[in-house]
Amino acid sequence: MGTGETAVAIDVGGTAMKCALVAPDGTVLHGERHSTGRERGPAAVVDAIVDVAAGLVGTARDRGLDPRAVGIVVPGVVDEANGVAVYSSNIGWRDVPFVSLIGARTGLTTALGHDVRAGAVAEARLGAGAGSDNVLFVAIGTGIAAGHVLGGRTYPGAHGAPSELGHVQVRHDGPLCGCGRYGCLEALTSAAAVARRYREAGGDGIAAAEVVARAVAGEPRAAEVWAETVEILAEGMTTALRLLDPEVVVVGGGLAEAGDALFTPLAKGMEARRAFQAMPRLVSADLGDEAGCIGAALLALDRFHAEES
Amino acid sequence: MGTGETAVAIDVGGTAMKCALVAPDGTVLHGERHSTGRERGPAAVVDAIVDVAAGLVGTARDRGLDPRAVGIVVPGVVDEANGVAVYSSNIGWRDVPFVSLIGARTGLTTALGHDVRAGAVAEARLGAGAGSDNVLFVAIGTGIAAGHVLGGRTYPGAHGAPSELGHVQVRHDGPLCGCGRYGCLEALTSAAAVARRYREAGGDGIAAAEVVARAVAGEPRAAEVWAETVEILAEGMTTALRLLDPEVVVVGGGLAEAGDALFTPLAKGMEARRAFQAMPRLVSADLGDEAGCIGAALLALDRFHAEES
Numbered sequence: 085m086g087t088g089e090t091a092v093a094i095d096v097g098g099t100a101m102k103c104a105l106v107a108p109d110g111t112v113l114h115g116e117r118h119s120t121g122r123e124r125g126p127a128a129v130v131d132a133i134v135d136v137a138a139g140l141v142g143t144a145r146d147r148g149l150d151p152r153a154v155g156i157v158v159p160g161v162v163d164e165a166n167g168v169a170v171y172s173s174n175i176g177w178r179d180v181p182f183v184s185l186i187g188a189r190t191g192l193t194t195a196l197g198h199d200v201r202a203g204a205v206a207e208a209r210l211g212a213g214a215g216s217d218n219v220l221f222v223a224i225g226t227g228i229a230a231g232h233v234l235g236g237r238t239y240p241g242a243h244g245a246p247s248e249l250g251h252v253q254v255r256h257d258g259p260l261c262g263c264g265r266y267g268c269l270e271a272l273t274s275a276a277a278v279a280r281r282y283r284e285a286g287g288d289g290i291a292a293a294e295v296v297a298r299a300v301a302g303e304p305r306a307a308e309v310w311a312e313t314v315e316i317l318a319e320g321m322t323t324a325l326r327l328l329d330p331e332v333v334v335v336g337g338g339l340a341e342a343g344d345a346l347f348t349p350l351a352k353g354m355e356a357r358r359a360f361q362a363m364p365r366l367v368s369a370d371l372g373d374e375a376g377c378i379g380a381a382l383l384a385l386d387r388f389h390a391e392e393s
Numbered sequence: 394m395g396t397g398e399t400a401v402a403i404d405v406g407g408t409a410m411k412c413a414l415v416a417p418d419g420t421v422l423h424g425e426r427h428s429t430g431r432e433r434g435p436a437a438v439v440d441a442i443v444d445v446a447a448g449l450v451g452t453a454r455d456r457g458l459d460p461r462a463v464g465i466v467v468p469g470v471v472d473e474a475n476g477v478a479v480y481s482s483n484i485g486w487r488d489v490p491f492v493s494l495i496g497a498r499t500g501l502t503t504a505l506g507h508d509v510r511a512g513a514v515a516e517a518r519l520g521a522g523a524g525s526d527n528v529l530f531v532a533i534g535t536g537i538a539a540g541h542v543l544g545g546r547t548y549p550g551a552h553g554a555p556s557e558l559g560h561v562q563v564r565h566d567g568p569l570c571g572c573g574r575y576g577c578l579e580a581l582t583s584a585a586a587v588a589r590r591y592r593e594a595g596g597d598g599i600a601a602a603e604v605v606a607r608a609v610a611g612e613p614r615a616a617e618v619w620a621e622t623v624e625i626l627a628e629g630m631t632t633a634l635r636l637l638d639p640e641v642v643v644v645g646g647g648l649a650e651a652g653d654a655l656f657t658p659l660a661k662g663m664e665a666r667r668a669f670q671a672m673p674r675l676v677s678a679d680l681g682d683e684a685g686c687i688g689a690a691l692l693a694l695d696r697f698h699a700e701e702s
Contacts, residue, residue, distance in 0.1 A: 217551075249636065251635050253563075253628060276677065327557065327558065327637060360470070
């Protein structure tokens with residue numbers, strides 16, 4: 085590795101693109117944000133992403149860094165092997181060949197990944213899962229998404245949609261989920277679901293973080309909603325233990341900021357349900373909202389070094 | 394590979410040990426069965442297994458074959474890396490170092506595996522899953538067990554208990570399972586559970602296969618129990634799709650002998666539930682009750698060739 089080796093990283097979300105220049109050890113050397121601008125339509129979003137990538141390569145060189153590769157991570161269905169963003173309901177694109185578009189514009193090796201699964205790789209290698217070969221990363225935010233990292237690489241699934249813990253059914257007769265099915269973990273325990281369930285219980289329209297704060301403060305309605313949330317999360321996590329038997333479970337996303345109010349009862353709920361299964365190490369994510377960018381950089385440098393060798 | 398290269402294979406069950414001499418292509422050259430004799434206690438069972446292994450090595454040589462390695466597969470918790478049978482509630486042993494015991498007695502490379510996961514390897518390489526790198530094998534018999542085979546090797550989990558589909562909770566308020574938890578897939582849809590549920594519905598004490606036969610013949614009570622069974626199985630299988638995204642699902646075990654009466658409604662139920670997930674190829678197991686022995690032989694020859702190279 086030469087001095088100054090850097091990856092250009094772009095983490096595309098529904099509203100903002102987080103961008104960074106990242107060193108091989110995960111250090112963020114430079115960060116910037118751009119609006120995704122999805123109101124202008126998917127074609128304009130794609131053009132903007134390619135422009136931003138080219139701009140970041142220039143910025144890296146201006147700073148005396150050596151940009152070796154570009155990593156871009158996106159939500160939705162992603163064909164990592166072929167470098168194509170297959171579908172995102174959030175942004176509205178279909179079959180965007182980001183690897184060839186960005187590669188042609190920048191002349192650099194480019195890798196495409198899934199945002200949460202790339203964040204999982206970052207947490208597994210450099211964050212809360214470092215040192216383990218078998219890490220399940222679970223992001224609990226507006227939705228619930230996960231990535232299973234084995235030997236530092238994401239388990240890709242046979243059809244590009246693995247580790248969909250948010251859509252595991254936990255209540256046979258549960259509420260309708262955005263996926264069209266009923267009783268999914270996400271439909272009951274995401275941040276959005278916690279806020280909705282608090283309203284349905286007669287509470288006012290506050291965010292999930294506030295529900296947790298009120299639960300901790302002893303408000304009975306909030307305490308009941310939150311206790312039930314954590315019990316159902318423990319059920320979903322136990323299903324993940326049954327099928328995946330991970331060594332470490334790293335929990336991130338907005339709800340993880342609840343800290344002990346989440347982790348203490350969640351660990352207890354999993355312990356009560358695990359039966360013959362071994363309890364994994366249950367830890368809070370380390371990298372915060374930089375995980376996606378750092379993961380994008382790791383994917384980019386992995387590909388660069390694979391092509392070199 | 395020399396001509397006559399053979400593995401000695403032993404598949405230890407609660408009542409019988411299935412034994413075979415197996416060629417590298419999975420051909421069974423010789424088969425025999427012995428009683429497990431668990432009524433004599435675990436120490437006597439272990440002694441008998443070691444004797445049977447040594448006897449099979451002699452039989453192979455008498456027939457002009459070249460026994461290169463011994464593979465033994467057992468139920469329960471298995472530490473494959475260290476060659477130790479950790480625990481079997483069925484047979485009653487704890488921490489039996491089969492690899493060193495059989496290796497010392499026979500002088501041959503020995504591999505230890507889990508019975509169902511070894512059968513999964515056999516189905517994935519040589520049976521109904523051949524040609525795919527991502528095969529989930531599900532055995533529905535007295536219990537429900539599974540193995541996930543990636544690139545021809547079983548996914549081992551971090552603590553030796555992966556792919557426990559039988560203990561995924563499908564009914565939050567379901568019946569008690571043998572594992573101590575409630576509403577597990579196995580507690581509702583194993584052959585034993587189907588027979589029990591038919592009795593609970595007012596039917597007589599018949600085996601699950603007969604419940605299926607009566608359902609096919611149009612007996613209303615049997616038809617209702619079986620239809621509900623297949624719906625719940627489809628739910629459990631869909632949870633496996635969510636987390637594992639397999640290319641092929643191979644279903645074996647006694648209940649798979651129901652054939653179309655199982656596979657047609659099961660595929661329909663999974664199709665109705667899969668949402669954004671791709672439907673895997675759903676197929677019936679090919680190798681029948683020889684899968685465990687053939688898998689034991691493959692594990693043995695894998696280890697032999699790994700040690701050679």
